[in-house]
Amino acid sequence: MKILAPIDRFDEAERLIQAGADELYGGFVPTGWKDTYTMAGSINKRTFQEAQFESRSEIEDTIRYAHEQKASFFLTLNNDYYSRKQYPLLLNEIEWAVSAGVDALLVADLGLILEVKKRETPIELHLSILSSVMNSQAAAFFKDLGVQRIVLDRTLTLRETERIISNVKDIQFEVFIMYGKCPNIEGLCTFFHRDDPKHVWPCCLKYTISSVPPNSELKETLRAADAQNAWCLNDRGRACGLCAMYDLEKAGIYSLKIAGRGRYTDDKVRAVRMVGEMRRLLASGTDRQGFYRSATDLYKKTFGKTCNPFVCYSPDLRGKIL
Numbered sequence: 001m002k003i004l005a006p007i008d009r010f011d012e013a014e015r016l017i018q019a020g021a022d023e024l025y026g027g028f029v030p031t032g033w034k035d036t037y038t039m040a041g042s043i044n045k046r047t048f049q050e051a052q053f054e055s056r057s058e059i060e061d062t063i064r065y066a067h068e069q070k071a072s073f074f075l076t077l078n079n080d081y082y083s084r085k086q087y088p089l090l091l092n093e094i095e096w097a098v099s100a101g102v103d104a105l106l107v108a109d110l111g112l113i114l115e116v117k118k119r120e121t122p123i124e125l126h127l128s129i130l131s132s133v134m135n136s137q138a139a140a141f142f143k144d145l146g147v148q149r150i151v152l153d154r155t156l157t158l159r160e161t162e163r164i165i166s167n168v169k170d171i172q173f174e175v176f177i178m179y180g181k182c183p184n185i186e187g188l189c190t191f192f193h194r195d196d197p198k199h200v201w202p203c204c205l206k207y208t209i210s211s212v213p214p215n216s217e218l219k220e221t222l223r224a225a226d227a228q229n230a231w232c233l234n235d236r237g238r239a240c241g242l243c244a245m246y247d248l249e250k251a252g253i254y255s256l257k258i259a260g261r262g263r264y265t266d267d268k269v270r271a272v273r274m275v276g277e278m279r280r281l282l283a284s285g286t287d288r289q290g291f292y293r294s295a296t297d298l299y300k301k302t303f304g305k306t307c308n309p310f311v312c313y314s315p316d317l318r319g320k321i322l
Helices: 010-019 031-037 056-068 084-100 110-118 136-145 158-167 216-232 242-251 265-283 288-303 315-321
Strands: 002-006 023-026 072-077 104-107 124-127 149-151 172-178 255-258
Touching: 002 265, 010 023, 010 056, 010 265, 023 056, 031 084, 056 072, 056 084, 072 084, 084 110, 104 110, 110 124, 110 136, 136 149, 136 158, 158 172, 158 242, 158 315, 172 242, 172 265, 242 265, 242 288, 242 315, 255 265, 265 288
Parallel strands: 002 023, 002 255, 023 072, 072 104, 104 124, 124 149, 149 172, 172 255
Antiparallel strands: none
C-alpha cells in the first residue's frame, strides 16, 4: 500500500519522502482566483493560506524533487461544485498542472470530471472523499466516468469497504488512515472551517438537547447529542486507523491517506513514520493479532495515551481486538 501525505511547502518534500511517503498532495490558489473569489471561495477545500503553496513555481520544484525520488504529486481541485463562470480560471489551472507534470487531480465536482474527459486532458483523476462514495454502485458510476482512483468515505466499516473493492475491479481505492476524522459525512457537510484559534469549528461545538416535558421519542436525538459532546472532548487531530491496515491490505486498498493540509510539518512527518512502521511490520509477515497489538502500542507510545472510539477510523474493528 502507498502512503499519501499532505504537503504545503517545497521544504517539506524531502522530510516527507525520506520518512516514507510515496505520494504527496497539495493545493494552490492562483492570484486571479483569490482576487475574484477570496480565500473564502478557495479553488480547493482549504480556506486558509497555511494549507496552500505560495506559487506555481514552488509546486513545480516540489514535483521535480518528488519525481527524482520516484514519488508522485497530486493537485487538489476538490470543491464539490464549481460554477460555469469559474471554468476559464479552473481550466487554465488544469492546463498548467498538466504542463508542470502533476500526476493526478483530486476532484469532486461531476461537471469538472465530465469537462476534463470531454477535452481528453492527459491527466489522472482521483475522486475526492467529498463525492461520498459509500457503495459499489457509486464506485462503478465514477469508474465508468473515467476516474482512476476513489477515496472512500470515512464512515464506511471494514466490511463495507471490502465489499466495494470486491465488486468494482480495475480501479484504485484509497482510505484515510491518520488525522482529521470528522463526525459528519464530509461530502454532505456545509460547515465553513476557518484557521483561527479563536473560533471553534462548527463540528466541534458542544451542545445540549432537552425535551420539556420528557419525550421518549427523542431518545435517538439525545443519544446523538451525547455522542457529539463526547466527540468534542477528544482530539480529532489524533485520529488513527493503524490497526486496520492488516485488513485494508487484504481487502485491496491501494493507498493510505494522511489528512493534514495546513498542519505543522513535524505532525505530518510523524504520521508518515507511524504508517511506514506498520507497513514494514505487515511486510514482515506478522500475524493479525500481533499486528493489532503493535498498532495500539505505537499509538500510545507516540501520543502518550490509548486510542478511543471517537477518533478511531475503524471502531467496528476496535471492539474485536481490545
